Amino acid sequence: MEEILKVEGLNKSFKLSSKQRKIEKTDEKIKKAVVDLSFSAYEGEIFGLLGPNGAGKTTTLRILSTLIKPDSGEAYIKGISVVKEPEKVRNMVGFLTSELKLEDFFTPDFLFDFFSDMYKIPDDTRQERKQYLFSKFGIDKFAGVKVANLSTGMKQKVALVVSIAHDPDIIIFDEPTNGLDVITAKVVTDFLKELKGQGKTIILSTHIFSLVEKMCDRVGIIIDGELVVCSDIDTLTKEKSLEDVFFELYYERKGDSV
Template identity: 50%
Template sequence: MIDVKSFTKIYKLNKKQMSKLKTKESIKKAVDNISFYAEEGKIFGLLGPNGAGKTTTLRSIATLLKPTDGHILIDGYDVVKDSIEVRKRIGFLTNELKLDPHFTPAYTMEFFGSLHSLDKETIANRTKELFDYFEISSFADKKIQDLSTGMKQKLSIAVSLIHDPQVVIFDEPTIGLDIITARAVLDYLRVLKEKGKTIIVSTHIMTLASKLCDKVGIIINGKIVANGTIDEILQDTNSKDLEDAFFKLYKQNINK
């Protein structure tokens, strides 16, 4: 499970960043006192526009950033105090995951598997399972620099899941992908759900969230403005679909 409690993240800005953001304030509150809970065997969607605080939240869950205030627990372990235990339990996919272009997919899986202290047999079995599912096997010995964007993304997913984590954190998992590859990614998230994994995904694509997520939290200007099942949010906002609900909430909260 993922339990986010009164989480706040504040950044200090330098002069260049202040100029870029067109502000005189030397600090930026990227996430402002948010709370939500992601259950085992469920997919939780963190929805919002670019710059809303989605990636900051996921990076903090993944122990890459420290909360300024509040707490984040993964299966009962605090992401700051128990960061080593947390990292054993999570798989984090980010668009900023850089794979060595001169490595092959097969070697990359061996490399990351060894970082997770997996034995060779386990690495081989996990590699076969993931490569078969994502149809990477025939490209296993090619250099990563020669792979298509979609194939690189599928390899990134395989790398992030090599250690069979109980908690899966995916930041915009389908961005930049063709429709076939995107469907394969979403289908695998459903497979992980059936295995009882705790899954959180960020996205700004409302139709994707409607099809995939059991519960969603809508974040605007660093604040959670709605949290619950899609049916609950539609009822609360008197909306016909999630996109309609999002724009109503966006208009109500964008200038707050």
């Protein structure tokens, strides 16, 4: 299988304000969000980044989708550097996170067209994709309703559809099922499997074990910004469940401090 994503020694730290230091109960002025992170993902697989809140999952995904730059290290998507040629990378990547919001004022229809234009999608292709995706997620009935007036679940679906308007080869998905009801969540996970079937690569982050077990081919466990395990899921869960594996690793690292 072709290596689509290659992450090499990523480091990223943030300055903490005095307020944040108080919340985190630390005197250190710099928080290392990601430490020397390396992994690879291959064509047609779902790779899961598993970790507790604040482990550095979102930071990693933001670096991969070129929203932020690493302090050091590199990541290549289809051999193109996210640091040196972010604009090329953006064309190949679809990024979805709850941080990225859609303007309330516009309708799904308008937004889909707008983002398709931003990705320079030809008009006929755009129309075809819009029809396909809108009917798949049941957005067609709400295509003319302003985003502000849509339900939370429908907003999420619109955001998902818009983020893959340009039919990217790599889909980066931060907490894909967060805040969705079980039915919508199933629609989303089924769709991810379908994308995988089309040969797309999907990188997702989550703290939900069952999601990883059900969806992912391989998983990387991140704790405190470091990748402690990266393995295919079958090997990892041969003897015990993913949950047991995770807590074993977690206590090993954190020791008595927990």
